[in-house]
Amino acid sequence: MDHILSILIFLPAVAGILGFVVDKGSAKAYGVSVAAVELLLALGLWASFDTTNPGMQFTEFSPIISQFGISYNVGVDGISLFIVIMAALITLLGIILLRDDTKNMKNMIVSLLFLEMTMVGVFLSLDAIIFYLFWELSLVPMLYIIGAWGGADRVYAAVKFFLYTFAGSLILLVGLLAMAYLFHLESGVWSFNLLDWYTLKLTPDQQFWLFLAFFSGFAIKVPMFPFHTWLPWAHGQAPTIGSVILAAVLLKMGTYGFVRFSLPILPDASVTFTPFIMALSLIMVIYTAMVAFAQKDMKQVIAYSSVSHMGIIMIGVFAMNAEGLGGSIFLMLSHGIVSGALFMLVGVIYERTGTKIMEEFGGLAAVMPVYATVFGVMLMASVGLPLTIGFVGEFLVLLGFYKVSAVGTILAGTTIIIGSVYMLALFKKSFFGPVRHEKNLGLKDLDKRELTALLPLVAIVVWLGVYPKPVLEPIDNSVKALLVQMKNHAQLESTKEAIIVSKKEAK
Amino acid sequence: MEIGISHYLILSGILFSIGFVGVLRRKNLLMLFFATEIMLNAVNIAFAAIGNYYGDLSGQMFAFFIIAVAASEVAVGLGLLIILYKKYGSLDLDVISTMKG
Amino acid sequence: MYEFVAFYIFAIATTILFLITVMSKNVLYSMTSLAAGMVLISGLFFLLGADFLGVVQLIVYVGAIMALYAFAMMFFDATKDVKEKHGNSTLVFLLGGLMALVFVIMFSAPIIGENIQALYPVGLAENLGVSGNAQDVGLVLFTKYLVPFEVAALMLLVAMIAGIILAGKKMDYSLTECEASDEELQKEIKKEEA
């Protein structure tokens, strides 16, 4: 268990390299087994994780360039633990869902394994440079997945995805370097260690500019309005597996970045920017939900709904209290599970019919009852029905944000209305009513492969909806520690007031 | 009237500009070579002058290496010129332009 | 006073000679004035106390490089006037003039960085009991700049070989593009046969 985090990060990479020599026919089996081992390791990590300890665990440290304080530094806490597990899970299920006749299966598996490495790496690294390395590397496999296995406009979508997010992260890099420079000025040594950075007290003015730099990197990834337009393109053109991983894990990197970098390092600026973030997030929530309603393509509905839900997550991150922040981290998980499953479901019907346009379907509930049921469960989780995974996070986020702004919460709360508007409209158009095309009458229901990929997600949706405690508790601990650290770290009195670790303490 | 470093540097600048004008103006490859030589020499003067001013030999060292580079450049360059001339029958740059974007 | 006069003579002469090089339509004139300018530049080096450099300038530039040009000229038609287009010469002179102006401004501005110290000060060799520019140069060149010096030597060797290969062997054939000259050759052969 000593180097479990390194194993977690590099197992997929090593396996990916070995994957080049694997026989073509057994590539998928190879991918499934590697991803399964990875998931087992991640679960093992959870099993040996000390849930009462809010700090970093399993840390590993070895200097790379000691003159500049760049080191290989990884660790896990309650915030990152479950995102890593989710990334491993989604990758495994995504590979399982791959059709056996996928062209260039071997390359696909290798790309996915590399992608898994970068995803796990981003969430585990505690060194800014290592973080940035994985952050940028994650673009490459995704670029291939969209560009090689995508739809008709795949090259445009892939390039747009790449350049857009890349442009943002370059500014992020400048921010990180500036941060290291400031740290050097203050302490006389170079360090890119996040935990070191946490101890640095910056003036509000410095924080302001650093926040903007971080924001441009993270916000494009989230993606926040108005930087969201690459997402519908990427989703529209990506193959099913690409969309699944993109929505489930890659988007979370943005919000995770806010939690890991912006909040603890720049607490004053985070509070200063809260109204700004709130405004953008509210636009995201409402505007993109409306755009989702106008879509004709099923996948685009879910793509835009992703943006809308990410808005809720953003609101939770900037609620600055344990309820909202904890809720938003839980919502990251739940959105990962639910949107991943929804994209899988769209992929299933796309494979059968070759179309994603809702007008083409209708009455699918009668033809494919199991499919409709699974879709229905995910739909309900997506609109935040209690006792599904979607409710817990959404409820906590809205609850937490109410402390910040009542009006904002009511506006954000409209998500439960307009969210159900577009999701139910989608469901009605495709699943209800008479079957519109003769050829759709003969559609096969979910087969074993698809059920294997989807049923675990359904189980998780219900399990974490009814009993979220095993996940929520470590998150809550770490979130509280994060808030305490922010509070101690803040320079302005107003910031200290805005951050609420516990109400009892506030009184 | 004392001749200071500025004098040398200004001379070097003027000579460099002359070489520069040559590079820009000439269409004949051989003439371009000549102009390049002028520029290199101009730089050499500057190096020597600055070295002298600071009492440092590094300036002269660089001048040496520049001369060495110039010599090898001429050796290779002239070989290429001959081949070009044989192929096109001319050394006019406008005649031998092939890489139009 | 002596230095003053010598500098201005050399400076004005080199400027005029190089201007001739750049402006002249005849290759031979150009080359001759270039060679003359080089000689005068070595004079400047002597003025600057870089005796060894001045000698090298004379030997390498005037002796070797200009000779190389002169030999190369034999392959080209040197008597013909060089055709030049003067369409945008105003732009060229404007650029050149601007450049000269900028240099002049730059260099006549007070030199910043008075605290620069000499890494290898003149007179190093005096410690060893000998003196003179050549000795100084030798000392530095073969200690601090030994590796660059050897690399430069290697570069010259490579350049020499390259020059020989490019220009020397099989002067009748084109080495890069054979088709055109091959056809010509074959035509000539046919003519001879006929």
Next chain:
Amino acid sequence: MENLVYIALFAPFVGSLFAGLFFARSPKTHLVGIVNSSLIGIAFIASVTLALHVAEHGAVHVTMMSWISAGDLSIPFGFLVDEVSVTMMLVVTLVSTIVHIYSTGYMNHDKAYNRFFAYLSAFVFSMMILVMSDNFAGLFIGWEGVGVCSWLLIGFWYHKEDKTFEENPSISPSWAANEAFIMNRVADLGMLVGIFLIYWNVGSLQYDVVFKALPHLADGLLVSIAIALFIGAMGKSAQFPLHTWLTDAMEGPTPVSALIHAATMVTAGVFLVIRANPLFSLDAVHGVSMFIASLGAFVAFYAASMALSARDIKRIVALSTLSQLGYMFAAAGLGAYWIALFHLAAHAFFKALLFLGAGNVMHAMDDELDIFKMGGMKKVMMGSYVYMGIASFALAGLPIMAGFYSKDAIIETAFNDGSFIIWAILVITAGMTAFYSFRQVFFTFHGEERYKALGFHPHDMYKYVLVAMAPLAALAISFGWFMDSFHEFITKNLPDYEMSHHTHDLAPFLGTLVIILALTGIFIAWKKYAGKGADAWKRDEEFEQSFVYKLVANQYYVPKFYDEFIVQPYTIASKKFWEIDKAVVDGFVDLIGKMFYKSGDVSRGMQTGSLSAYLNWMGVGALLLIVTAAITALIG
């Protein structure tokens, strides 16, 4: 007792899983119907035992496990069985049992028989959570749960196609289902806001903690909480202006309408107000309570007026439900919580009976809903006729019947409170209620046998179904007789409502007034609609052209209004936003990209291939660099 609580709660859930997991794809089997009905029956028996226990030993409070805990928030799965919730449990399980048994007959011919039971049992489970939960978040689970089940069940016949509004005001089952869900969600947002307010000011969502802390809160805050919670109640109980979904919900199978959209789910709003009576009875929120009462009275009248002209047998019953919900809210708003609860229970019994009777008629008439096409059916459907007659008597509030006691008490309350406008509206509505419910009965069962001419061959429901409906009929008649013992039982938990002496003295007179009005209504209905012969086919066309008739028949144009001013603008705005998204937001991004392409295109001209041109460009670049260097040096 703890086990009994869990049995009552989870028996329906087990039934739902049984039907949903094991029989979802198998063909219709009666086993599912029998097992599910008996499981609900078990839940009923457990509820009865619990009721006896509660009556003797007081409330039972169990905590199963913790659900959400983050920050200071801690929400358990806790269940509170006290007088209020056990009453609801009894009503819910009893009506559900009968509806389950009824459905085995009613849904006999439906392919998705098993699925139906899975949904129906799931609904009962959600409803049980709603009434039994000991905190607001648990209530919200049930609140949303019944919403989903209602969505599933309204859209049960999802395969039906969308019609235009003129053909079918509900458009299609799936449309109605979505409408119901979304409209409920609007109200749920209000409810959520109420929960947030409670949490941030009290620090807990447990009923007991919250109610204890309420008196210490600021007045304005209390008003906000009350308003927010009532908005939630308005949605679920279909109060104006969130009422349109209820009539459209009649697209679902009739047992569903009976159980969900008459007896149980729609009363959840009333239940919430009753449950939160410590809040609503505070002086600070008196204004809100008065608003609730006034809105209730208004809805009572408003719905009754629409029922006067409706021709669809289920819509009439649905509108009468709406109207009766108005009565309940009027009582709750005036502070007579126990009377509201009493009317809730009584109404559940007779309204379920009425719906099931209507279901029998529909079943017999091959799902024909238009009462103009029926008539004189009492000969063929004696059992259903008797049941519907009893239910209508109860609804009209005639003496001896359950409705008489409860409704009369509400009208008396209004009088006692001095709110004479509310009182007057309620009295008039009582007359209208009698008229429209008997209009329906006479149209259906009396008079000319129009169905024969239209080629229907009705037959009554299965015998066992009719027998199973008997308990409802018995309760519809006799429930009112237990008013005093109910009063004694429930006021242990709910505040009592004492009539003044003045009211008490006038009570017989007031009662008589209501009875006279009701009888008049019945008489007019008899005169107009029970006739035979050619008259029965005639319709008063002149009247149907009048403004009032049109207004009422079109539901006061409220659905039209929603369509024109909410749905359409929303759709158009969505499309516009999408275009903006593509053209402006994405366009801007593409513009940057295009700028680069364009600059590349332009600078491509520099690549002439001529070395001298390149040298010129290099010269320009070099010059620029030198100038930059010079300027930097000068500045530095």
